[in-house]
Amino acid sequence: MKFAWKKILPIGAAIIMVLLLIAWGWTGLGTASFVRTTLSGLTLGSLFFMVAAGLTLIFGLMDVLNFAHGAMFMLGAYMGWQFYTNPTFIFGISPLIFAFASGLMLLPLIKPALIRWEINSKLQQNLPRIAYALALLMIFFAFNQLDIMGLADTAMVAITTTTADNPLAELSAQEPLLRFWVRPALMLVSGALIAFATAKPGDKTEFAVAEKTTQKWIIVAALFVATVLLTAFREALPETVLLMNGNLRFFLAMIVAVLFGLVFGGIIEITLIRPLYQRATFIVLMTLGLSFVIREVVQVLWDPLAYQMVRPPFFAQPGKAETVLEWFRNGNSTLNIFGVTFPTYRLFIIALGLVMFIFITLLMTRTRLGMIIRAGVQDPEMVEALGINVRQVFTFVFALGIAMAALGGIGAAPFIPVQPLMGDQFQMQGFITVVLGGMGSYVGAFIGALTLGLARAFGDYFALKLSLSPAIAEASTVIIMIIVLLIRPSGLFGKKE
Amino acid sequence: MPEPTSTKKISFRKIIRRESGFLVLTVLLGLFPFVMNLITGSGLNDGITKYWQGQLIAFFIMAVLAMSYDLLIGYAGILSFGHAAFFGGGAYTMALLLTHWGPTFASRYRITIPGGTDITTLIIFIASLLASAVVALLIGALFSATSARLKGAYFAMLTLALAEAIHILAKATDFVQWTGADEGLHGVPIPAWLNPTQFRLRFYFIALAFLVISYFVIRRFTNSPTGRVIVATRENEDRMRMIGYNPATYRTITFLTASLFAGLAGAMYSLWNMSATPSMTSAVTTVNMLIMVILGGMGTLIGPIIGAGLMQTLSQFLYNFFGARWPLVFGLIFIFIVLFFPYGIVGTWRLKQPDLKAGWERFRRLLGSKPPEQQ
């Protein structure tokens, strides 16, 4: 019973303090301003959590401080927003990406055979080089004169015309299929070539077993079929998407952002982060450089401008709903909560954060993968010694973290301007959240995000009352963090060293 | 790299031999304006000569800043992301004092030396410079005091957050009548005899002297017993603790030294631009310093100087070629360096020195000269 008290006491104290604060706020500030400020704080906290969750997972398992997380958040917003308003861009590029992926996925299938191939050492050295060079050449030709800027540019048009009236009016004509099909074909071959080169043909020191081959063939086949379909219907698909119900389109946009985050995060981890695990400082530098590049690429594609994404219809109807039911029926933009008129979209953000927290909790406590992650946070070497491919788990967790940031980004897009620097502020707050909660703890990230969000909202409220600028409230989060760190050097829920 | 020297008395000949590269560079830089003058025919204080002096002045100041950062991340192995706070702190102190205190002081008091020369502005300048140093030291002390118990990522995050707090305060509209908030301070009334537009050549030599003095002081610091303890602590903190050194003390010393030089660089920069802006305290500034240090090579001191120069040339060059989106190319180069040349220019050069020497020998043999005698 000794340890039970130790556990219950702080939790109980925290609950009592929170209740007292609520009671004081309710009576002291007046119901309306208290409710409004609390809800604003929860909205902010929810966004902070979406950034912090990925950061904390990635740091906990791999000790990687991901300074590109804000950029990924931003990129998620851009991808989702593009899908929502200008699907041409995504559908124009995706055949190439899918083709490349299906080629690359041949790697585990051809590797067992290739490494047993008897070739002389000179050939063994030079074959991969030739393959890489050929692959690069093919990628160049696949993208040569592909009008990426044009694909992205239609966004500018789509944003100025209201999508509700005639969304198809602005769709520009694309390259005819008879010429276009060469591009995915080239990407497919170059993917296969890179798979061939990375398999290290003839290298006897390499090791691979042919297992689960059917499963892997199915993946390749599925990707190939997707490539063919995307190539064939790349003009019809954007039209279909634009004619879709706005809510469904937004939901799909979120899925696109998540998928994009998973794939992009996975690629980044494998190609750029993995070679640097032995040199932790350089991972930080790498992610810094990466955020630099991502931001610039976005500015090349969509210009250094700020866009306002149209809210999905469910949150767009002007006028206030008196009850939740009324909102669900009409899709009002605001809702009456205890006499406060509060934007419904912000409620959605709060819900999204909660759903994400529940998802992570389930993942971490109920699945084998969660078990591996929790074990890996403590001792990745021993996990590897049990026969688990820790590198693969690293890749997945990195991808998952990025996907969560991307989901946060598209979630935030209808709420804050979509612009190249939109993630930076959240990244900073995400880092503070993670440090506050204890690095590696997702529960800590949740509590930390709520604390920070509420602190910011109430800080803003009081700053306004005292006629100070909101900057003071922003700085106060740093002070909270310093105080917590002075008392607990590894955060609220961090493991003690 | 730890220097394996243990000089009991400093002989100048030794220093000259060891620092020959840097000294040659100094002399070349000192001659530069006059050579430019001869070649282009434009006056020492105008035209193309003036423009290039300006470029080099910015480079000198940035080089000191990069060196001070190298002291932290290269020598002491402390990954701090708050260096812009020292830089900005120094810059703002200088600008604030010159804007708000200097004129009032000058209107009330006149200080003359026996010869009758008025040195009021000199006194104001020196006092402001000292104040900048003190403020930077205070910020450094704040950093090391709050982070004393923290390790690794927590430490890095705390420094980042502290610098962010200072950045927020610099931007805050609450102090707009003093700091100019988002705009920053512009047209700082710096002493007339120091005006970089009027007396470019004078400012050039002041900045060059600043770089040279800073280099030798920091070099002396890293070669001192304290400096060697700091390097040893980076390599193995537990062992140093067991021998009886307190790593926290040495961390504080490093922090204070680094913040001092960063603050002075900030003060110089605000003199040079006659302004102080919030962007000087932002994380972007820290990242720029980091890039300079990485480009040149961590823990080499001469590396960051080269890195600073390279960054300035490269940014100009890339801007001319790629226009407004040059950071994209720059970022790609940076990623490439991190992946393949993690020791930077100087570090890689030192690593490859045996190879280079061998290559030089091969080259000489190719030219037909005798191979060196085998002993």
Place this chain on the structure above:
Amino acid sequence: MNAFTTNQSPQPLLSVENIQTFIGQFHILEGVSLTVPANSITVMLGRNGAGKTTTLKSILGLTPPREGRVVFDGMEIQGKRAFNIANLGIGYVPENRAIFRQLSVMENLKLAERKRGDLEQHADFIFDLFPDLKRLYKLPGNHLSGGQQQMLAVARALVPDNKLLLIDEPSEGLAPILIQQMMEAIRKLSATTTVLLVEQNFIMASQLAQRYTIIDDGKSVHSGLMQDLAQNEELVHEYLGASVRTAKSGGEQ
């Protein structure tokens, strides 16, 4: 080649040939060779810091050797990734009871499964060896005592079908009664699997093992049958000196 490699049985399950391992810039193993015949217990002896743990880690690929050969079950495994090596059927019990403290006993065991149903299949055997674990099944790892953690660490290696177990100092820091229990468990499990053991406790080692290899200063210096070593006081004193004496006095108390 060293003289001792000649008297080996024809088909060893594991043979390590002259491996060289570096950790960072430090040359830790400067030529370790040993053989582990199937269905026996082989013990690695040597002073602290001689390189015994590194040898185990090198076999498993956690600290891959730079040179030399490691042959397991007729297959060269040096240079392969650790998880691949483990999946060939090697279980590892690290020193210092490195169990996952954030996970419950059940999760610790579940994590070690290589295919679904491994745990159910071997649960009876495991709980027969370590009855305590059944009682503690739902408890988080950080609530276990030192001895229980050590049992869990061994039990974890028994969950999948392993041909070889690498066990690092199972008796370290355990109470004498627990050492007895641990010895009994290792003896029982060696009936079905091969064991390569690192052990400082000479009494325990001499009672359990059939064969020995002595590691000194990163090199394997001697190996042979355990019964020969027990009689060769000179050798014991030369290489194991202090550790044997303390182990003996510890054992007699």
